[in-house]
Amino acid sequence: xxxxxxxxxxxxxxxxxxxxxxxxxxxxxxxxxxxxxxxxxxxxxxxxxxxxxxxxxxxxxxxxxxxxxxxxxxxxxxxxxxxxxxxxxxxxxxxxxxxxxxxxxxxxxxxxxxxxxxxxxxxxxxxxxxxxxxxxx
Amino acid sequence: xxxxxxxxxxxxxxxxxxxxxxxxxxxxxxxxxxxxxxxxxxxxxxxxxxxxxxxxxxxxxxxxxxxxxxxxxxxxxxxxxxxxxxxxxxxxxxxxxxxxxxxxxxxxxxxxxxxxxxxxxxxxxxxxxxxxxxxxx
Amino acid sequence: xxxxxxxxxxxxxxxxxxxxxxxxxxxxxxxxxxxxxxxxxxxxxxxxxxxxxxxxxxxxxxxxxxxxxxxxxxxxxxxxxxxxxxxxxxxxxxxxxxxxxxxxxxxxxxxxxxxxxxxxxxxxxxxxxxxxxxxxx
Numbered sequence: 001x002x003x004x005x006x007x008x009x010x011x012x013x014x015x016x017x018x019x020x021x022x023x024x025x026x027x028x029x030x031x032x033x034x035x036x037x038x039x040x041x042x043x044x045x046x047x048x049x050x051x052x053x054x055x056x057x058x059x060x061x062x063x064x065x066x067x068x069x070x071x072x073x074x075x076x077x078x079x080x081x082x083x084x085x086x087x088x089x090x091x092x093x094x095x096x097x098x099x100x101x102x103x104x105x106x107x108x109x110x111x112x113x114x115x116x117x118x119x120x121x122x123x124x125x126x127x128x129x130x131x132x133x134x135x136x137x
Numbered sequence: 138x139x140x141x142x143x144x145x146x147x148x149x150x151x152x153x154x155x156x157x158x159x160x161x162x163x164x165x166x167x168x169x170x171x172x173x174x175x176x177x178x179x180x181x182x183x184x185x186x187x188x189x190x191x192x193x194x195x196x197x198x199x200x201x202x203x204x205x206x207x208x209x210x211x212x213x214x215x216x217x218x219x220x221x222x223x224x225x226x227x228x229x230x231x232x233x234x235x236x237x238x239x240x241x242x243x244x245x246x247x248x249x250x251x252x253x254x255x256x257x258x259x260x261x262x263x264x265x266x267x268x269x270x271x272x273x274x
Numbered sequence: 275x276x277x278x279x280x281x282x283x284x285x286x287x288x289x290x291x292x293x294x295x296x297x298x299x300x301x302x303x304x305x306x307x308x309x310x311x312x313x314x315x316x317x318x319x320x321x322x323x324x325x326x327x328x329x330x331x332x333x334x335x336x337x338x339x340x341x342x343x344x345x346x347x348x349x350x351x352x353x354x355x356x357x358x359x360x361x362x363x364x365x366x367x368x369x370x371x372x373x374x375x376x377x378x379x380x381x382x383x384x385x386x387x388x389x390x391x392x393x394x395x396x397x398x399x400x401x402x403x404x405x406x407x408x409x410x411x
Contacts, residue, residue: 007377007384038144039411040179040272042314042375046386048330053231056185061219062227069217069228073210073347080343082335090336091343094327098389099375101179101236103144103270110144110268112183115235131384133377135314135411137176137272175281177316177409190368193322198356199364206354206365210347238316238373240407242281247405249320252372274313274409 008033008132014124018071020055020063023130024109024116027102031109034134041102041109044131049089049123051096052130057116070095070122089122096120104134145170145269151261155208155226157192157200160267161246161253164239168246171271178239178246181268186226186260188233189267194253207232207259226259233257241271282307282406288398292345292363294329294337297404298383298390301376305383308408315376315383318405323363323397325370326404331390344369344396363396370394378408 008030012021031041045052056062070092080087100117103110109117119130145167149158168178182189193199207229217224237254240247246254256267282304286295305315319326330336344366354361374391377384383391393404 007379040270042377044375044377044384046384046389048328048336048386048388054185054235055231056227059219059221061217062185062224065217065219065224066228066231069211069215069224072215074343078343078346080335080339082333082339084333087336087339087343090330091340094329094340095232095369097234097371097374098328100234101181101238101375103179103181103268105144110181110183112185114185115183131377133314133411135272135274135409137270137274137409137411177314177407191322191372192368193364196356196358198354199322199361202354202356202361203365203368206348206352206361209352232369234371237371238318238375240281240316240318240405247281247318247320249322251322252320272409272411274407274411 009129011129014121014126017124018067019121020118022057022116023119027109027117030132031104031134032107036104036134036136037107039104039134039136041104042133043100045098049086049093051093051098051120052100053096053118053120054115055118056114058114086123092122146266148266151258151263151265154261155204156258157255159194159253160256164246164254167269168241168271169244173241173271173273174244176241176273178241179270180237182235186223186230188230188235188257189237190233190255190257191252192255193251195251223260229259283403285403288395288400288402291398292341293395294392296331296390297393301383301391304406305378305408306381310378310408310410311381313378313408313410315378316407317374319372323360323367325367325372325394326374327370327392327394328389329392330388332388360397366396
């Protein structure tokens, strides 16, 4: 078990170009393993074509709607200069954000009734990772 | 007065489907009540169709423009699958974000001259809450 | 050298209306000067027409594509009411966000291989500042 100030990392494999993956179980485990009862939890996505967000995971249509609508707002084939063909993914990453900070209570991340933590892939499939730091306070 | 690591909660009632409500007074009070002089303040929106942001509250037209333009970018009647009719609100929530972290100095949240903290309602009117955790450091 | 809980500030001068400026060197220096070896680093933009984000700085076309596409999504001449002509900048600021939290490891901000920290100007050219607070934990 790591000390409470250790940075934790977990890996995930995305399956398609764009998708939202519920990583709440991994976040809960990391917070528990940190040994921190009360504080905050910093989630960090070390990739420039992905992000993290907090959203509903009751109806999977919410995820599908979000992925589809982000594609309407930032289409892959907009007139971009970057020649890797993934400028849309970079832009979506900055819109959604690479970081999120959760409150930790009684050794658990505080989430609303309908909330889950999602890893947002915008240029998969790829091997990805998420870093987590829990700070007591 | 709670100890400095207590989580604080305040409730608010939104009045329309989409609006931005200045919650700076509540945030200032929570930071003061925390007893923390220097550190950071984690604001957390436990809802999936709302968010928190930092914006200008000098000219109310800024809020109106933001709400109206988000509706142009994410229209309520886009071709969504989620059958509750509020996919737009979920998407706006993830674009604006459910968390924000402020710096705390001398027992007060550090805000720029024109900045205020806003609760962003995207699927009201509803009873809502905001959670606040202040971490010394 | 400031104590580890001091707030640090650095100034920058933007050159055009919209641009992304790599501020990673300033962030690295601030984290080092804080004297904090392990913890988190809260970046704060005290302006309502600018923001901070984490993105790629390998190919400058990524920045150019992001600035150009944000202008397509939030055009300066959309039908806004705010009479200063910069409602687009306020909206982009809230979409990108005024805060970002990084993990600090061995006295350095933890960044992915391709990641850099950017100040995003949406209503320049102006004199701007960024506030940084490093919290040990």
